Amino acid sequence: MFSNTKEVISALADQKYIASDEIGTVLFLAEKLGKPVLSEGPAGVGKTELGKVWAKATGRTLIRLQCYEGLDESKALYEWEYAKQMLYTQLLRDKLQVILKDATSLSDAANRLAEEEDVFFSERFLLARPLLQAIISPEPALLLIDEIDRSDTEFEAFLLEVLSDFQVSVPELGTLTARHQPMVILTSNNTRELSEALKRRCLYLSINYPSHEEELRVVRLRVPELNQRVAAQVVDVVQNLRAMDLKKHPSVAETLDWAKALVMLNADNLDEHTLETTLTVLLKHESDVQRAKRELNGGNLTRRGGTGRPSLPSNFQGGRPRGRS
Ligand SMILES: Nc1ncnc2c1ncn2[C@@H]1O[C@H](COP(=O)(O)OP(=O)(O)OP(=O)(O)O)[C@@H](O)[C@H]1O
Numbered sequence: 001m002f003s004n005t006k007e008v009i010s011a012l013a014d015q016k017y018i019a020s021d022e023i024g025t026v027l028f029l030a031e032k033l034g035k036p037v038l039s040e041g042p043a044g045v046g047k048t049e050l051g052k053v054w055a056k057a058t059g060r061t062l063i064r065l066q067c068y069e070g071l072d073e074s075k076a077l078y079e080w081e082y083a084k085q086m087l088y089t090q091l092l093r094d095k096l097q098v099i100l101k102d103a104t105s106l107s108d109a110a111n112r113l114a115e116e117e118d119v120f121f122s123e124r125f126l127l128a129r130p131l132l133q134a135i136i137s138p139e140p141a142l143l144l145i146d147e148i149d150r151s152d153t154e155f156e157a158f159l160l161e162v163l164s165d166f167q168v169s170v171p172e173l174g175t176l177t178a179r180h181q182p183m184v185i186l187t188s189n190n191t192r193e194l195s196e197a198l199k200r201r202c203l204y205l206s207i208n209y210p211s212h213e214e215e216l217r218v219v220r221l222r223v224p225e226l227n228q229r230v231a232a233q234v235v236d237v238v239q240n241l242r243a244m245d246l247k248k249h250p251s252v253a254e255t256l257d258w259a260k261a262l263v264m265l266n267a268d269n270l271d272e273h274t275l276e277t278t279l280t281v282l283l284k285h286e287s288d289v290q291r292a293k294r295e296l297n298g299g300n301l302t303r304r305g306g307t308g309r310p311s312l313p314s315n316f317q318g319g320r321p322r323g324r325s
């Protein structure tokens with residue numbers, strides 16, 4: 001499909017996603033090797049979006065499994081539609097009465113019913129959840145397993161089986177095997193360490209805050225109506241904020257929200273007043289806002305490289321900033 005990483009990066013750019021060389025390389029290899037990708041990084045750096053745009057760029061159907069604590073097989077793989085089975089039982093009551101009419105005993109009646117049970121445990125009543133949907137999809141699919149670190153370790157172990165075989169055994173129906181092996185992207189915010197076994201099966205991709213140049217390209221692509229000079233100022237400020245010791249650094253998502261807010265305000269220059277009144281679009285903790293205002297008064301926030309080197313978020317353990325090697 002793609003013959004080199006540059007083609008991958010350009011296909012993502014067509015979907016308005018700015019990808020580093022590292023992202024391009026990992027996705028290229030994932031396609032060639034048929035391996036899942038595990039993308040890890042802080043909130044709002046484009047992990048989920050990468051799955052969405054990768055599906056679009058390759059013409060695959062996107063199937064998303066959102067993980068959470070307590071997520072189990074029945075919500076991720078399949079369950080029987082009991083309500084529909086009950087409804088059919090009611091509708092077929094007359095027919096069932098005919099079958100059971102001259103049953104001689106309770107066990108005879110049960111045996112006769114058991115002979116008919118295939119009707120009620122057929123694909124008609126099977127509710128496919130995302131993992132099964134990806135496996136039985138008639139079209140090539142991209143399975144986005146979002147925020148896997150929120151699920152329990154038992155679920156992670158179960159996922160390993162599915163990811164290694166791409167087949168599922170439904171006792172009443174037999175084994176269902178993937179017609180096209182789905183492309184899989186898992187995301188994690190690194191709130192807990194994932195198992196080595198899962199990591200081993202995946203190509204690892206660390207996505208971090210973008211470089212100044214990359215972020216400016218994201219803003220220009222996603223909010224083209226923003227004045228070019230203001231766009232550059234926006235990125236200066238955001239990058240400076242990331243170099244500060246804050247409770248929560250602004251992510252790309254917040255940069256874009258801020259850029260859109262400035263368009264709404266018709267801002268054609270990022271003066272001190274505009275900055276001060278809109279800072280809360282970027283920062284969500286009062287102490288961070290106060291700290292940023294102090295830097296603003298010192299003139300450091302708007303100067304490129306004004307507050308020092310960008311730092312990693314305090315809750316992020318792995319990876320390195322994107323765009324560097
Ligand atoms: N490299 C990029 N190119 C284009 N848009 C980007 C890029 N990175 C982030 N974005 C934009 O930033 C926003 C947040 O991205 P996304 O929701 O994918 O982040 P996330 O890493 O999944 O965050 P979370 O961990 O909170 O779920 C989206 O609107 C996305 O379009």
Ligand SMILES: [Mg+2]
Pocket residue numbers: 047048049146187
């Ligand atoms: Mg996400």
